Amino acid sequence: MQPGDKVRLIANPGRVGVLGSETDGPPHRLRLLVNFLDGEEQFFPAGALEKVEKSKSIVNQAIPRSWCTLFQMFLKANSTSHLKRRFSHER
Helix, strand or coil: CCCCCCEEEECCCCCCEEEEEEECCCCCHCEEEEECCCCCCCEEEEEHHCCCCCCCHHHHHHHHHHHHHHHHHHHHHHHHHHHHHHHHHEE
């Protein structure tokens, strides 16, 4: 990770910011500055951060793939069933 990279907290993937160039603490416990999108700045150990890939959306990175698939299947099944029921009752 380099200063200027978009990063997120591993423990809170929805918390996204930009890695700053400042560091804090002794070399064996070095912490990196993160400038969050809401304007807050905070230092974190490098192990608590991960780089956000540019090719993927934040939503897909924050939610496990299997959850996304299940949710999409749920929406498809329920929206179709809802429409079938709605139109069958109107006729």
